[in-house]
Amino acid sequence: MDSVLMGSLKSHFPKVSLLQNLPYPYKLSSTVTPCCWSPRISCGLRDGPRKPLWRSRVLSSEAIQVVQSLKLAKSTPPKLEEVFSARLARLLKVDLLDTLAELQRQNELDLALKVFIFVRKEVWYKPDVSLYCDMIRLLGKNKLIEMAEELFRELKEEGLEPNTRVFTEMIGAYLQLGMIEKAMEAYGLMKASGCTPDKLTFTILLRNLERVREEELVAAVKNDCTKFMDCSEKFLEEVERKRPKRTVGQV
Structure with a gap:
């Protein structure tokens, strides 16, 4: 292997x-x-x-x-x-x-x-x-x-x-x-x-994948969060809360 x-x-x-x-x-x-x-x-x-x-x-x-x-x-x-x-x-x-x-x-x-x-x-x-x-x-x-x-x-x-x-x-x-x-x-x-992916791994991936709207990849990474991390729901909420908000008309 x-x-x-x-x-x-x-x-x-x-x-x-x-x-x-x-x-x-x-x-x-x-x-x-x-x-x-x-x-x-x-x-x-x-x-x-x-x-x-x-x-x-x-x-x-x-x-x-x-x-x-x-x-x-x-x-x-x-x-x-x-x-x-x-x-x-x-x-x-x-x-x-x-x-x-x-x-x-x-x-x-x-x-x-x-x-x-x-x-x-x-x-x-x-x-x-x-x-x-x-x-x-x-x-x-x-x-x-x-x-x-x-x-x-x-x-x-x-x-x-x-x-x-x-x-x-x-x-x-x-x-x-x-x-x-x-x-x-x-x-x-x-x-x-x-x-094992850690908090930093998931943070970097999620923020960047969400920024370019790779929705399928975001979903896959979030699924991995539940497998590899304790308190994954709290972590994902924190990542979402800290994500920069798009303004009206921004792509």
């Missing part, structure tokens, strides 16, 4: 080498020497930032200074490489991961991609599903769907299994681009893999 499912995943998410084929400004110079994070999840599909999954940290002064230095140097490749080699490489593990999370929070896409690649080359690096989730969310937010698909595919290559949050981030990424069919394919794969 697992081999069949992952084969299906790979067919849906074709390989696009994130590390090898990145054009500037995403690709790090080969001269840069590479040296857990507190996820902060925010997206236009959500009401606001979600709380970190396991802790909340205040950035250290070192991490704050490196974030500022990266932003100041980002338009000048030689200066940026110097910041990577002279400052980023000296950060403690926790500060390096907090730096990445802060760049993601500020939607500094180019810098976050560079630091993500940098982190993956560190000797202490161990594959982490949540690290991938944050990057998939950021790529989806910026409508870089092929790169989001590539990260999804690389999860398996790093010995990780997609979980509910990974699938939800991919669903959200597709919906950012109005790719309803692909979003529903990802939702189907989520259920087929044994991952």
Whole structure:
């Protein structure tokens, strides 16, 4: 079952080498020497930032200074490489991961991609599903769907299994681009893999499907709510109450 499912995943998410084929400004110079994070999840599909999954940290002064230095140097490749080699490489593990999370929070896409690649080359690096989730969310937010698909595919290559949050981030990424069919394919794969849709999954699906008036899909997702969620009626009422109201004549 697992081999069949992952084969299906790979067919849906074709390989696009994130590390090898990145054009500037995403690709790090080969001269840069590479040296857990507190996820902060925010997206236009959500009401606001979600709380970190396991802790909340205040950035250290070192991490704050490196974030500022990266932003100041980002338009000048030689200066940026110097910041990577002279400052980023000296950060403690926790500060390096907090730096990445802060760049993601500020939607500094180019810098976050560079630091993500940098982190993956560190000797202490161990594959982490949540690290991938944050990057998939950021790529989806910026409508870089092929790169989001590539990260999804690389999860398996790093010995990780997609979980509910990974699938939800991919669903959200597709919906950012109005790719309803692909979003529903990802939702189907989520259920087929044994991952249980959660409140965020259903909220993202329902709000977007209702917005484009996909009534049959809305009905199917609502039916799934009753299967997977406790107090589903209360949840559906809450989603409906928070849905933006159409004005007269609006389509």
